[in-house]
Amino acid sequence: MLLSIGYFGLCAALLVVATWRIRLRHPEATVTELFDRLLDDRAVRIAVIVIWWWLGWHFLAGATL
Template structure:
C-alpha cells in the first residue's frame, strides 16, 4: 500500500511540473504567490488540487475514525 501512496504523490508532482511548464511558470522573478495564482487559473489544476486534498483527508484524517 505504501507503493501506491508514493506513486500517487509522484504522479501528482509530475502533473504539476508538466502544468507549470505548459503555463510557462519558470519566470525567474515570479513569487510563489504568483506561481500559484497562475497555476490555479487552469480548471484542470483546480480539480487536481481538490482531488489531492480529498485523498489526503480521506487517508490520513478519516482513516483513524473508521
C-alpha cells in the same frame, strides 16, 4: 495502498514540473504569482481538490474499524 502512494507521488511531481515550467517562462514571478497562474487552469484546480481529498481520506480521517 502502494499504488495510491505512487499516484500521489506522480501528482506531486507533476505539480513541481508545472511550477518549474512557469518559473522558466516568468523568472520574476513570486511564489504567490506562480500559484495564481497554476490555479487559473480548471484542470489544475480539480487536481488540487482531488489531492487534498486523497490526503484527508487516507491520512487525516480517523480509523472507523
